[in-house]
Amino acid sequence: MEHRSAFYRELKQIGFQELQESMSRALGLALMVAYPDGRPLTEPSNLSPFCALVNSSPEGLARCAASHEASARAAAGAGEEIRRTCHAGLVHLAVPLQVAGETVAVILCGNVALRPLAKEGLAGLAREAGIDPEKLVSAAKAVPLWTEERLRAGAGALGRVVETLARLVYARQEADWKAAALASLYEFSQSVSRSLEVTEVARLALENVLDLTGATSGSVVMLPEALGFSAAEAAATLESCDEFRVVPPSEVVAAVERETRAVHFNSRPGGATPEERRPAVALPLMAGGKVTGVLTVAGRPKGAGFAEDETAFLTTLGSGLGLALENARLYSSLREYYLSAVRALAAALEAKxxxxxxxxxxxxxxxxxxxxxxxxxxxxxxxxxxxxxxxxxxxxxxxxxxxxxxxxxxxxxxxxxxxxxxxxxxxxxxxxxxxxxxxxxxxxxxxxxxxxxxxxxxxxxxxxxxxxx
Ligand SMILES: [Fe+2]
Incomplete structure (x- = not known):
């Protein structure tokens, strides 16, 4: 999601790494921050000489990375702090960082020991990772021994500072996103009001929605009853073949009409790989408190779906589009009445x-x-x-x-x-x-x-x- 990547970009820009460096020195703990999927978001800081030595061997570095990744993923999955012992026998805490109800990162802190490291374990690690065993044993002696309470207190303090910072960044960005969404809404309403033709309004709206969401296919289906005279449908696809045109199946249209809310569905149920998948969302078009049609959007890079905030935004667009289409429909029926009156005048003359x-x-x-x-x-x-x-x-x-x-x-x-x-x-x-x-x-x-x-x-x-x- 573009929002999320902007959030991480800004976290890095405001000196997140530097803050981590100084906090880790003050607390006497090694620190790093990972994405919820375990990839590192910052470089590790304040590594003990023991960890630095293990990291100097490619095998040791790979084991450390795998251990951090596994802990970060486990904490993100559990949604709560977990304590783990790493491959080398040190302990660390993985603390999920939550903003707006979602885990946005995991803080990994530790690389201390709760008891002295066992000699057998160290010998095995030295052999498998190709590290000088004497140097490893001597570095292990310098690993600080902490109690679990002290470790948790340090991690708790750190977590509160980082979380406050992340919340500030998030709040500032949320204001930016809302302003951008308002600007998009304004442009959208300007664009769809350029025409009073039902199908033309639908076409303009689709162009705009695909542009705003980065989706590749979409359609507008007007419900026949709402339209008054005949069913109308407009569909667009930016993909190479028309097979990707997405017009929702009748049961999805019926569900949107019945529940008056967005319905997510899979527009290509046979798609096996992420590239072949086409998650789609069908949204109600509203006018006068009734569902008058359905706007459907589908097709994102790598088969990505539509997040909750995007669905909410598209629902707002759907309300605006519903009104624009209702205006176009009323205009067209007024025009019909007007033409009928003119034809009646011509007929009156011809009767004479x-x-x-x-x-x-x-x-x-x-x-x-x-x-x-x-x-x-x-x-x-x-x-x-x-x-x-x-x-x-x-x-x-x-x-x-x-x-x-x-x-x-x-x-x-x-x-x-x-x-x-x-x-x-x-x-x-x-x-x-x-x-x-x-x-x-x-x-x-x-x-x-x-x-x-x-x-x-x-x-x-x-x-x-x-x-x-
Ligand atoms: Fe004449």
Whole structure:
């Protein structure tokens, strides 16, 4: 976890090693600090001449390292202080260091003896590790003899100092992480609000989530009932093959919906090695207190899972995304109502003028296709479609005797017929249609060479959408 490595980096930077050196001299104990998995976090300090001699042989060094590692792992596993005798017969204490309820390191202190070292053991060690036996026996005589109480008191004092220091570092870093998480949340909400299209919002959110978590696959599944009209799904993978796309199985979706919380699952149950494993987490998307969809994230380096704090962060993102998707859904249904109202207006006209039945819809479709080929924006394409549907709306104001007259129209009738673009524009003005739509309706009978009506505009004086119609 990136948080954890930053924590260790800062511990080292603030002079953890130097503090250990001076504490070990003051206490008269050898000290080192290990990661919970036993790897050394600091160099050992204040080694006795005996330990230094054993460490000078490769075999002795390897035995010491293995002994420290085993003690550190055992203490981390047990979650409490343990006392051990090392391969050379000295004793040490392994004290787990806990911050925020988790073991973050283990302090190893000791390399003293509770009783004089046995000669037979020393002879065996000298032989197996290739150390001069006389030198080893003489160094062993200088190993301090401590009582267990004294050892525990020394280790206790040391543990409290180191733990306080680690807590300070952790608290400072926690403030940094929280600030970074807030900044990410802000960026995320900015990013998903760039669109009002349900699938586009989901796509933007996925890009962001993969970026923030370092995950490689993800998906957004909207629950059909919440969506109102049809199910929607967006999935993304940064991996080389689509096999890694992660859309949760229906039982996981059902569990998220039922329990309203994150559900962890294995997205590739057949994965045997860490590289093949794909732990995944499915999170509820919430709107109005209901689960409206499921956000799923999967695929970390070396098959790593999602820690509790990351899951909590992703759950917060899920709430924000749920609202953004709900907004997009509401917008899209409002737009549907609006288009239905426009189609109803066009239908009202066509009920009166049988000659033009189907004409408005055909004009709208062709106009939108033209706009698309011309490279107009999606907003302009929609406006020309609306203008196409409504361009002859003003004919509602033309008498049926004129509209349906089989022969030629007289001058008076032509004047009335030619009023229909202006009448149509006037009908639309109070309904707050976009200005470009009203202008297209008003000018759809202009002629590119001039000579059209109502304004006799020519060339590019005619609004673009009117020219298309
Ligand atoms: Fe017309």
């Amino acid at each position: 003028d049988v000659y033009t039945r189907g004409h408005s819809l055909r004009v709208a479709r062709w106009a939108r296709a033209c706009a698309r080929v011309l490279g107009l924006t999606s907003e302009e394409q929609e406006q020309v479609y609306l203008a196409g549907l409504l361009h002859d709306l003003g004919k509602i104001g033309v008498r049926e005797s004129i509209l349906l007259k089989p022969g030629r129209l007289d001058e008076e009738e032509i004047r009335e017929m030619r009023d229909h673009p202006v009448v149509g524009a006037r009908i639309l003005e109070p309904a707050r249609f976009p200005a470009a739509v009203i202008a297209a309706v008003r000018h759809h009978h202009e002629d590119y060479c001039g000579g059209g009506y109502p304004a006799g505009l020519e060339g590019e004086e005619i609004p673009l959408l009117a020219r298309i119609i």
